[in-house]
Every structure is written in C-alpha cells, then in structure tokens.
Amino acid sequence: MRHLPETDRDAIRLAQDPQFARWLEQITATGGCSHPVHLSGSTTTLDGTTGEILHHYDTRNEPGERLLVRCRNRRATICPACSRLHAGDTYHLVRAGLLGGRNVPATVRNRPRLFVTLTAPSFGPVHRAGERCRPRRDGGTCEHGRPLGCATAHAPDALVVGQPLCPDCYDYTAHVLWHAHASKLWDRFVIDVRRRLASSAGLVQSRFAQHARLSFARVAEYQKRAAVHVHAVVRLDGPNGSDDEPPAWATTNLLSHAVRDSARRVHVRTPHSPAVGELVLRWGDQIDARTLHTDGDGPDDDAVAAYVAKYVTKGASETGAGLDHLLTTWADIAVAPVSTHVRTLMRVCWRLGGLPEYEPLRLRAWTHTLGYRGHILTKSRAYSTTYAALRAERAHHMGHDDTPDAITERYWRYVGSGHTPGAALIAAGVADDLAESRRLGAEAQREEGSG
Template identity: 65%
Template sequence: MRLLSEADRDTIRLAQDPGFTRWLEQITAIGGCAHPVYLSGSTITRDAYTGEALSAYSTADEPGERLAVRCRNRRATVCAPCSRLHAGDTFHLVRSGLTGGKTVPETVRDRPRLFVTLTAPGFGPVHRIADDDSPCRPRRDRPRCAHGTPLGCSLAHSEGDPLTGQPLCPACYDYPGHVLWHAHAGRLWDRFTTAVRRHLSSAAGIPRSRLGTHVVVSFAKVAEYQQRAAIHFHAVVRLDGPSGPGAAPPSWATPESLADAVRAAAASVTVRVPESAAYGAEALSWGAQLDVRPLRSFGDGAGVSDDAVAAYVAKYVTKGATDTAAGLDHQVSGPEDIRTARVSGHVRALMGTCWRLGGLPELEDLRLRAWAHTLGYRGHILTKSRRYSTTYAALRAERAEHQRTGAETAKEPHTVTEAAWRYVGSGHTPGAALIAAGIAEDLARNREIASEEIAHDFRGQQGHDT
C-alpha cells in the first residue's frame, strides 16, 4: 500500500473543507497565482449625502476570513500566471507609446522614433555562438594567456551549450570591472539621456535650458542580461513637440538628427568610480557595439516594426534570472549562499566579487552585497519617461474596473468608499500549490485554444475574401 505524500494529504484536507468551493473561486479569479497574498478587511460604499450604505464587502464570510490577491511578480520562474499578466501589461505600455492608445494619441506613429541597443564593454573573451555556426574563437597560432589557458576555441557552440557566455580564462576575466559597471549602469543611462538632449540642442542651435520649449525626448528602456551575464539596454527613443505626444516636433527634429545625437551621446558619456588598490581606477563607458534602428509602423517596409519591439520588450521584462544568467531571484545573506547557489561558475564568481567589493568602505554607497543576487545591477528592468505612455498602475486600474462586478454603484459620482485592509499571509500549502498549478495550466490551455480558433477563423476569412 502506497503512503500518501504530504501534498496528497493536504489536497484531501482542502477538498473536504466546507469553504473549498469558494477558495477555488478565489484562486481561479487570480489565475492560479503561485504565491498569492492574503488580505483581511472590508469595503463599504456610501451615498455621500445621506450616508446610506450602497454596497459592502467583508472577508468575514470568506474561507479563513481572508481574500487572495495576485503576487504580481514579473518573473516567470517565480509565478508564471502573474508573469504572463505582467508581460501583457508591458506589451501595451510599450506599444501605446509607439502606436497610440491608452490615452496616447495615434499620431505618435508619425514621430521620429528609434530602437536603440546599448551594450556593456568587454571584460574578457568568452565562449560565444557564431552567426554562421562557425567555430567560437578560431586561432591558428594557438596562443595561451599568462595562466596557460588557450585563448582560442575551435568548438561551434549552440543554444543551450553550458560553455556559452563563460570566460575562456576566469583568472584573466575582469570581474571587478564587470560588477562595477553593473552598479553604475543606471547612472550611465541617466548621463546618456542627458547627453542626447544636449547634442540635440547643440545641433539645433538652441540653449539646453530651452530645448523643452521646442521638443520633448521620451524613452522606454528594458534591461536584458546577455549570456555573458552582462546587462545591456534596449530602448525606444521618441521625439514629440513641447506639449508631449499630442504635438508634432519642429521640422529639424528628424530621425537622422536623433540618431546622430544617440551615437554621439553613447560615445561621449563616462562614469568614474573611486580609486582603490583592490580594483584600480575605473572610467566606465558603454561598449563598442551600438545598434540604432528606425522604427516603422505596420505596413511600412523599412526599420523594425512597432509590435515586434513591444513583444520583444515584454518577453525580456518577464524572463527569470535562471533563464538569463542574471543571478538569483532572491537576496543572499553571505558567502555560503553564494557557494551553494545553483548557478554557473561565472555567475558565482560575479556574485562573490559583489560580496568582496561590497566590504570596501569607498564602495559602501553601491550596496553591492545587497545586490549580489543581481550581479551588482540595482536598477529596474523597465523604466520610461513620464510622457512616453501610460503606467502599470493605470493599466491595472483599467483591468480592475473591467472585471469589477456591481460596478454601477462604484461609478456613481456622489459616493464615498471606506476601506480597511491588512496583510495576513502569503503563499500556498503543498496541496493548494498543486491545485493552483492545475488551474494555471487549464487557463493557459484555454488561451492557446482560443488563439488557435481566432487564427483559424482569420485564415478562413482571408481565403473567403480571396
């Protein structure tokens, strides 16, 4: 006779609970979230003049007297359902700044717009995947470094090869430079955006302080970890008139002038770090690889498409750390955590360098130990200018309004809402985790079936029209 596992016993306990049906409704409503947050409290909507209660909700009658809400974690490795929702929000946030919608006028399609990729500099040769499936680093003379390691590689690496992104010689690799570049990448980005505006004003013969009365520069940026575990940035850059997306920029503000300003800014900005015998004096800058492409709307034959950029950004915002050589999803508390982490030797060396440099007084403000799990990078994965497009908060509020039941009362102009909520827990028990995972799989399968049906109907309509 097979003994039941802890998860099986917990599942049976949940199924026999009188509140199971309502609990199942809650978990289904949040898409099978893997790490829900539980709240306890109440909301009452009253007539602002009479004080009469028009509607009321309390968790007193809910299972465990609590309500489950989404964790909203963006990482697919932590919570796939919330990650998928976050990816959809990111897609709409980026796309609305390219094609309009969500309070942004459609005329932004006609603005000067670029898709820019800024990379980190090299910190030492790493194994790589060649575009034409050729050897990684062919060297006929077979040279070796000072540590006796070959400086060439005759292998043709493919996707999934654990060697890809790893240094040819870890002893030669500039780990302090890599970590310090990550720690200052946000400051380097700020100086880059300032330099773009400075070069635009200089080219137009306008004082920098007056540029905003002629043109507004908007950015939306996503950070992506390359296979060598170095951050690089993908950014949408757009020019608008002085009042924002609804206004056209002056005639001199062209895609060409914007591209010139981006290239000049990327080549000129630097950030210095304090001098120390532990890592040397450093002047940090962007890498030599800079990609600047014009953006096109659907149907235009040149450049990168709007939807492709939005989908690309959404994809990388939600990728987990284990998928992108980004370190860990959680902070580390000491060298032992780093030693036992399930990461590559290269990533472990970067985390260890963060911990070592984080103990230096002159680098205390960088908080490298607190950010060792992200290899020293302490910025947001996605940032944008205020005028670029809508916000995550606005998108969530719009979705909540769409999903709300009994919204007629909430929309009344002369009402007052009283709410009192508190946090009472998070996460699933073993059995609940299994059930939630099944719900998430069912919902994902239903979405796939619906997408296939829509695609099938669309193809059939095309054939009928033909």
C-alpha cells in the same frame, strides 16, 4: 488515504471543505497565482450625500476568513500566472508608445522612432556560439597558460557559452562595478542625447524642453556572459510629449546620430578606491539603433513590443546570470545554483561591498543580481500609459471600479502569503487552464482575422 503523498492528501482535504467552491473562485480570480497575498479586513462603500451603505464586503465570510490577491511578481520563475499578466501589461504599455492607444494619439507612429540596443563593454574574451568560437591562426596562450582562442563550434545552449576563456584574465571587478553604475550611465546617455539634439538644432541646451521632448521605454536583459545590456524604444515628441508634434528639425536621422554619438562618448567614473583605483565605465562597442518605419521597412512595432514584454518577465536565475532572491551571507554564495563564472562575480560583488568607498552602491544587497540594481523596465513620463492605469482599466472591465460620488472605507491587514502543497497543485492547474483558454482564444481571433 494514509499512503497518499502529502500534496494529494492536502488537495483532497481542500476539496472536501464546505467552502471549497468559494476558495476555488478566489484562486481563479488571482489567475492561479503561485504565491498569493492573504488579506483580512473589510470594505464599505457609502453614498457621499446620504451616508447610506451601498456595499459592504467582509472577509469573515470567506474561507479561512481571508481574501487572496495576486502577488504581482513579474518573474516567470516565481509566479508564471502573474508574470503572464505583467508581460501583457508591458506589451500594451510599449505598444501604446509606438502605435497609439491608451490615451496616446495614433500620430506617435509617424514620429522619429528608434529601437536601440546598448551593450556592456568587454571584460575579457568569452566563449561564443556559432560556427567557430574564437579562431586564431597563431594559437598562443595567455599569461596564465590558457589558449587565447577556441576553434570549437558551440551550440547556442552549450554551458560553456558566455564563460571566460581565462577566468584569471577576466576583469570581474570592472564587470561588477559596471553593473552598479549601469543605471547612472543610462541617465547620462539620455541627458547627452538631449544636449546633442539641441546643439544640432542650434538651440541653447537649457531651452531644449521648450521645443521637443525625448521619450523612451527601456528594458534590461542579461546576456550569456552575465552582463546586462539595454533595449530601448526612443521617440522624439513636441514639448508636451505624446500629444504634441515635434518641430520640423526633429528628424529620425538627427535622432539616430545623437543616439550613436552619445552612446560612444558618455562615461561614468567610479569612486576612487585604494584597492581598485578609479575606473572609467562606458557602453560597449556594439551599438544598434534601428529606425522604426510605418511602412514595414524595419522592425515591426508589435514584434518590438512583444520582444520587450518577453524579457521583462525573465529573472536573473532564468537567464543563468544570478538569482531571484537575496543572498544574506558569504556562505550563501557557495551553495547558489549558478555557474562558476557567476559565482565568481557574486564573490567579487560581496568583497567590493565590504569596502567603505563602495558602501553607497549597496553591492552586498545586490549580490544576487551581480551588482545590477536598476529596474528591469523604466520609461519616461510622457512615453505612454502606466502600469497603474492599465490595472485600473482592467479593474473597470471586471466591474471592480468604485461608484461615482461614493466614499469607500477600507480596513485591511496582511495575514500571510503562499499556498499549502495541495493548494499549490490546484492553483497550478487553474493557471494552466486559464493559459490554455487564452491561447485558444488568440488562435480563434487570428483565424477569424485571416478569414
């Protein structure tokens, strides 16, 4: 055993512990979480009338006197087990807003609904995948002496895809500042869509909420050029949200026109900077608004929900457009495992973050995401259920809900996180086994349904 690797020695040590079986139960309960949170404390459930103790749990009887709970990190690069759970919750959250369920009426599937994609504008030409990248008959070079075109047929996974044809021509400053204002631009877009709908219906804009409600769920995704674009499910409801039918004038055609017009018109101005000036930031020219039909003519609702769920678990590092952890110094950027293009964006983000006029944007704190500081997934209140409700439902099915009319006293404190090398190895095996079980179960359900 002296010559075994450290990971194997640690795994054997754990397996020989008298409390290994209980420890393995905890690992399985977390789904094989890669970075579980360690808690110490107790929970006591009392009868609300008599004060009788109905249930008492204390970690003093647990291995290491601690309880392991999920880290709940959505990023697959950090915790595959928790990201799968998060993707499943996202799928059900988005699907409920499309087809009903989870306290959302099935009638929402007959409402005006769109699957919208909004992109970032161009900050300079980049290499593209396809038959020919950027063919130019006249050739030519930019002011820095680099070719203005590229006749190469790049594979989709080629490293050059998304990289600027000329880094010196590329507007890195605008790219970073667009990221920093992308969430504000989305807010302006939603407000403007409501205004256009109201105007089209002959309503005073301030009265729109009394007649209809715009509901949405949107996810941000990094493109190959390291610029964020947005996918969103947009739905028109009555004034009370999903429980209320929209007015007769609320049509899919009206919603589509409002979305396209707003995407082309809304803008955000950056704070004026002596070094940069004032930039006017807009959405890109590529705007897609596909109607979601109930007759199958168009994107499938389940496919849309799965598409959104897939991207919500991707971190910046997985897409090659940043990192999933903070950068605390200028020197950290030089050693970050990213492309030259992304490294340049990080350096510009750090430099701009040092200017007083951009201090509210907290660019240095968001250098690892290239200045983008919005949530990966956001939704309007009335779109569908919530992550909290989905987790409570899961806890109920697992028998973890509180007893009615009972009083629960909880005393918990954080005592650590993560795994030892051997524990990480065992947890990864548990996570793989659970994932394989889910896959086989899903296949069995599909075969049963097709039979």
